[in-house]
Amino acid sequence: MTNSTSSPLRGVRLCFYGAGSMAEAILRGLVEPKLAKPGSISVMNRQNAERLRELSSRYGVVPADTDDMKSAALTSADVVVLGMKPKDAAGAIRALKPLLRPDQLVVSLIAGLSISTIHQLLGREQPVVRTMPNTSSTIGLGATGISFSEGVSAERRELALTMFGAIGMTAVVEEPLIEAVNGVSGSGPAYVYYLMEAMIDAGVRLGLTPEAAKALTVQTVRGAAEMVLVTDEDPEQLRRKVTSPNGTTEAAIQTLERFEFRDAMIQAIVRCAERAREMGDSIREEAAKL
Known part of the structure; x- marks a missing residue:
């Protein structure tokens, strides 16, 4: 088993925007086998502070439950994982625009949300990893389709594959095929x-x-x-x-x-x-x- 000393995620700071079951599955997959340090992972959501405390107690991650903590978590992260609901995505991502650095890696778990729409909302071609995991990820047996924007380096591709490999198997596909992945394995x-x-x-x-x-x-x-x-x-x-x-x-x-x-x-x-x-x-x- 890869551990934190050899993992591509060693020293990487992650911020999860959204604290649902899929976010928790990834947290578990990273923390329990020590692929990432809990203190390097922040978790935030719109308003459910109790859920953040629950995840903090369970996995040792850092709850960002105030506006100042949310801003700090987002601006300091190397990787920002978008796990909000599709209906909230556009407004939430647009609000992130002034907080994100152009070099930060954005990982999307949001069904239907294209890389081009993320770029449109952020006003620039941010490095983006678009994914389609499924609920079996919660027991480490997930199947995740992954697509990368042109700005994602080989090193960051490996980082993303490590993240989702921790919760099951991964398949890299061209972005137009992500909807097919949704149809076959996502649902x-x-x-x-x-x-x-x-x-x-x-x-x-x-x-x-x-x-x-x-x-x-x-x-x-x-x-x-x-x-x-x-x-x-x-x-x-x-x-x-x-x-x-x-x-x-x-x-x-x-x-x-x-x-x-x-x-x-x-x-x-x-x-x-x-x-x-x-x-x-x-x-x-x-x-x-x-």
């Missing part, structure tokens, strides 16, 4: 949970207790994912191996095909990506008004 856990809900409901309908149906479903989904990882086989190959001609699995798959399960999933993921672009358009339009 992906919800699709799996939705499938699990249906599996549990079916089990109960067939006579299992809710507890047994849940336990069997959870282990089945976990085992299936692990099989793909361990064998390195395509899901299609693994599916075919357990689908005997005229067997029970084939009957189930044929039923899914009759209800156009695959097409429904593809359309859902495409719609998710479209919605991310729509949210980005809204932020850009609001930015133009400021």
Whole structure:
């Protein structure tokens, strides 16, 4: 395990603007394996000081819960992580303009917010890392898509990859593909949970207790994912191996095909990506008004 003496984050000062679950996942990923020093990490939000104290108690990070502390945290940071809600993003980022130095690295966790819109709001081409993590990051099993603005150096790219590698796997993609990442993995856990809900409901309908149906479903989904990882086989190959001609699995798959399960999933993921672009358009339009 990389520690604070060899981590690219050693000596780097970070400021998290936003203290939600994703910010906490990253904090945990950095602090617990000692990739960064808690005293070098400041956390701020709009008004929930209790949440900041909670994170400080849990991870040893520095709560910036007054206007003076917020300004100091922002101006002194090497990396500013934007984790506010999309609806608040334009106004909050515009307010940061006089506080940020042109050399500071900005890391965005905000769905739909493009690098060009961040530049527009700041009035300059700040070094920006745009990311799309997912909620599995909270247990260190996240999947994060990452894009970089032209001004991000190789050293800072490594720093960003270390940050998000601490909470799972990373995939560097061109920025126009970040919405695709949102569709596939950003919202992906919800699709799996939705499938699990249906599996549990079916089990109960067939006579299992809710507890047994849940336990069997959870282990089945976990085992299936692990099989793909361990064998390195395509899901299609693994599916075919357990689908005997005229067997029970084939009957189930044929039923899914009759209800156009695959097409429904593809359309859902495409719609998710479209919605991310729509949210980005809204932020850009609001930015133009400021």
